[in-house]
Amino acid sequence: MPIKSILKLEIERVSILDEHGNYDEKLGAGLIPDADIVKLYEAMSSCRYLDEVAFKLQRSGRMGTYPQNMGQEATSLAAAYVLNQDDWLVTCYRENCGLFWRGVPMEAILLHWMGDERGNAMPRPHFATPIAVPIGTQMLHATGLAWASKYRGEKQIACTFFGDGATSEGDFHEAANFAANLDIPVVFCCQNNFWAISVPGKIQCSAPTVAQRGIAYGMPCIQVDGNDIFACVYAVKEAAERARKESRPTFIEMVTYRLGDHTTADDARRYRDQAEVDVWKLRDPLLRTRKFMESKKLWNSSKEDAMRQRIEIAVNAAVARSEQIVAPEVSDVFNYTFAELPDDLAHQRDSMQTHSLASEATVRTEGH
Numbered sequence: 001m002p003i004k005s006i007l008k009l010e011i012e013r014v015s016i017l018d019e020h021g022n023y024d025e026k027l028g029a030g031l032i033p034d035a036d037i038v039k040l041y042e043a044m045s046s047c048r049y050l051d052e053v054a055f056k057l058q059r060s061g062r063m064g065t066y067p068q069n070m071g072q073e074a075t076s077l078a079a080a081y082v083l084n085q086d087d088w089l090v091t092c093y094r095e096n097c098g099l100f101w102r103g104v105p106m107e108a109i110l111l112h113w114m115g116d117e118r119g120n121a122m123p124r125p126h127f128a129t130p131i132a133v134p135i136g137t138q139m140l141h142a143t144g145l146a147w148a149s150k151y152r153g154e155k156q157i158a159c160t161f162f163g164d165g166a167t168s169e170g171d172f173h174e175a176a177n178f179a180a181n182l183d184i185p186v187v188f189c190c191q192n193n194f195w196a197i198s199v200p201g202k203i204q205c206s207a208p209t210v211a212q213r214g215i216a217y218g219m220p221c222i223q224v225d226g227n228d229i230f231a232c233v234y235a236v237k238e239a240a241e242r243a244r245k246e247s248r249p250t251f252i253e254m255v256t257y258r259l260g261d262h263t264t265a266d267d268a269r270r271y272r273d274q275a276e277v278d279v280w281k282l283r284d285p286l287l288r289t290r291k292f293m294e295s296k297k298l299w300n301s302s303k304e305d306a307m308r309q310r311i312e313i314a315v316n317a318a319v320a321r322s323e324q325i326v327a328p329e330v331s332d333v334f335n336y337t338f339a340e341l342p343d344d345l346a347h348q349r350d351s352m353q354t355h356s357l358a359s360e361a362t363v364r365t366e367g368h
């Protein structure tokens with residue numbers, strides 16, 4: 001028997017508005033109305049400004065740590081723009097732009113990174129899950145949420161975001177396998193920014209694309225220019241339609257780049273070349289969207305200045321609200337996990353309230 005080729009795979013890449021301002025009229029026809037692109041640009045710009053402010057808050061000791069979103073704004077925003085308000089948006093920690101579009105207030109994100117978990121209690125109208133810092137967990141949550149929706153006969157789908165590094169975690173593979181085999185309406189959006197903190201993508205994924213990791217599980221896969229909001233909208237739209245009509249998952253690799261450090265606890269200069277960063281600065285999603293709007297006479301510098309003023313007022317007000325909120329009771333740490341607090345935790349709670357490290361708890365629990 002001759003040896004036959006039994007499978008040939010292909011990954012398509014979508015780019016509509018490139019960094020040089022070239023726009024694919026065919027793919028982009030009617031994709032985002034002019035009025036919306038202006039709103040999307042303002043959303044990306046305010047997310048960028050919040051990033052700058054949060055960085056300064058951290059450096060001046062007013063925030064614990066913060067992961068800048070800079071450079072990756074278009075990806076999650078495109079998804080939030082395409083999805084219905086009641087579709088689940090299941091994010092990682094670099095998707096502020098999508099969350100703000102959903103209506104999550106800026107101060108919620110600020111509070112979370114200031115160490116106040118009330119900021120991470122996403123209320124129902126936003127259909128967003130808490131920011132997930134443990135890498136990979138949220139792909140499973142999204143799969144579960146979408147499965148529950150399918151089981152109940154509801155139309156809600158789920159869309160989840162994670163990094164290139166997260167696709168090396170077992171959780172990703174479990175979620176992808178489960179979603180593909182059970183026909184679950186979930187959209188997997190991988191933000192391939194080429195780095196998992198200091199680990200470069202090429203030493204943790206030997207395949208030429210991350211997208212093809214989804215092929216192994218039998219789901220449609222596509223790669224898009226993640227700094228091109230049009231391409232991201234195009235891909236999420238297609239994937240959301242597939243999820244809704246056929247109840248099938250899709251894997252989208254969004255190729256992007258984080259222009260800042262991994263978090264404020266990192267110094268990326270120690271492991272990546274400035275020359276690489278400089279190349280990606282030219283591919284900035286904000287820059288190309290602005291140039292596109294200017295070429296269509298939708299934007300000019302006086303509109304930019306007016307927008308900048310609006311953004312500064314909004315962000316500064318959000319910072320003020322996040323810093324003015326009354327601090328939670330320390331004992332809240334114990335209040336939301338158990339209906340009846342076990343003895344050892346009750347002892348910890350009570351001894352914590354002695355106000356002196358040397359003194360014993362005034363209230364002692366039996367057995368301690």
Ligand SMILES: Cc1ncc(C[n+]2csc(CCOP(=O)(O)OP(=O)(O)O)c2C)c(N)n1
Nearest residue numbers: 133134135162163164165166193195196197
């Ligand atoms: C389970 C787990 N392991 C390790 C870490 C530490 N950690 C935080 S971010 C990160 C890298 C993630 O890289 P990637 O998935 O590419 O996301 P990016 O930050 O680049 O968007 C690691 C290893 C963690 N948060 N959770």
Ligand SMILES: [Mg+2]
Nearest residue numbers: 163164195196
């Ligand atoms: Mg990464």
